[in-house]
Amino acid sequence: MSSIYWLEPDSIDFPPADLALRDPNGLLAAGGDLSLPRLVSAYQNGIFPWFDDDQPILWWSPDPRCVLFPDQLYLSKSLRKALRKQDYSVTFDRAFETVITSCSAPRASTSETWITEDMKQAYAELHHAGFAHSVEVWRNGELVGGLYGIAMGRMFFGESMFSKQRDASKIAFVYLVEQLRTWGYYLIDCQVHSDHLASLGAGEIPRSEFLKILNREINTDVQHTWHMNWCYQKRESS
Template structure:
């Protein structure tokens, strides 16, 4: 199958045309304008590519998601939160949060959070379609997370940790914020053991799209 190429005006192909191998690869090309990004996320599509590659758009067959009331607080995390009394700051320093996420050491020694992506998502944030959360302990930055905001759904992009449990506290703080503000679902995109340990689950793409259609416009 030939992978479709899109330009600045071409609509996305139907997501059921995404490849099985690699799972979820839908098309390439286009741009990272705020309009293109919001249209992508509303359809369950996200960009993921390395610097020097064309923009690759994905919609995997299974989606990692978390409901905020299902976040798992382990005994050790609960103890750390009680002892350290972290402070959570919502939508304070978006670009800085994304830049910290870009510096996270990864197994492939690369990152998809390159300057082009940071600029695009910062523009999205400035238009009110993205979010960030930072964790501070005793005035020092401990962790954070950022992503896209779609009505009553948040789409998490990446998180970072500068202190022990920093990213877990960021997820805890985000889920508490979601519960208080009526945000129903956190899209975590791809499976990883860290997210699974915190309560995230894989669901079929069809189920995710149903929930996306229900909550993204709220």
Template sequence: MDKPRWLPATGTPEDFPPASEALHEPNGLLAVGGRLDPEWLLAAYVRGLFPWYEAGQPILWWSPDPRAVLIPEELHVSRRLQRTMRTSSTRMSADTDFVAVIEACAARRHYTDDTWITPQMRDAYITMHGLGWAHSFEAWGDDELIGGLYGLAIGNVFFGESMFSRRTDASKIAFVNSVAFLRDRGFELIDCQVWSHHLKTLGARTIPRENFLELLDTLCSADRAPGPWSADYERFAQSTL
């Protein structure tokens, strides 16, 4: 394919082309258009796709090759971060303030005026959270939200979307604790989408898209009902004290 496939908003998720047809440049761009309702989002993720675009652009669907992933057992916590976590008073929770987390992730950073979490994206993932598919992990300091992340859970795969930090290492602390929780619940793969040095320091690696899609075929079919994680995380946190 020499250009991305156009998806009419009147169509269905079955209109998604195979991820293998994604462009090489820009890496992973597969389709344009469609919708961000739950049916489309769930169909996209199990196909190895995710939406990523800026304000003023149509919905863009991506499936980069290679794909950045983290196997929960391969999580790497540096000695410095271990020391920070031992002395930190940071309190963790899950699904207690999804809206605040996604709004913090959407906030413009000091190094750019751009944000890919448009109001349309924000509303779509808040809807997914209400349905029990999207989840947030929150890091608290003195009852203030200082870091966190959110993503989607389908079967035994957690699809990470974005994270933020308002204090040094707050997002890393949130990430490490979220991985521990996911591993405890039987998740076998965390999708990190695009490789970065930051993710590498935490143990992420890249795998060919073909291998990633094979993993999704197996792991996304695991029997796991959607629903809130707040009580489950509280029990998990108590058990690890």
């Protein structure tokens, strides 16, 4: 395969994820829109959007896939120490739109961001529909870190995280993973490798294996609900 698929405007169907390009790794399709039905269809098929403001909407399914099995969460000595300080509080779904805006801010290494205004609006709609969720870390009433992603079945699809203070995004991730493990989630999709995620225990699996897990777990019923404004003031485990 040497070209990508252009999506029909009147259909939310995607080509099979295993038809994605090898170079650039995972590029599958372009076009379409960021409507709620299309985004839900994308995640159900192991596909996610990732593009710049000056590009058409691009859809990806990389191989290999970076994932974290909740039981494989790794806590370094320094992170354990940060968690034991308990000088923070953690909430779920208290400030979703602030989290995604913070995630969209340019990083120190680049002035660019892939979280466009259209992306922020689309994921806010996913949040209001009950699919997208955020985790927030607070110190002295200030939002200092967090993350957001999509929950479907026993899968959580991580999208982005941010830190304004040391280890804040890692603290958010630890609380998310431990809560998902309690609920019986099977897998956290981290999309592509990063040293930050690898330091927390994430690793790579073949896309074919990821898709098998996805097809099995995406429609599995989970016996829990995401509650607004949960607040974890202290963390009992170390």
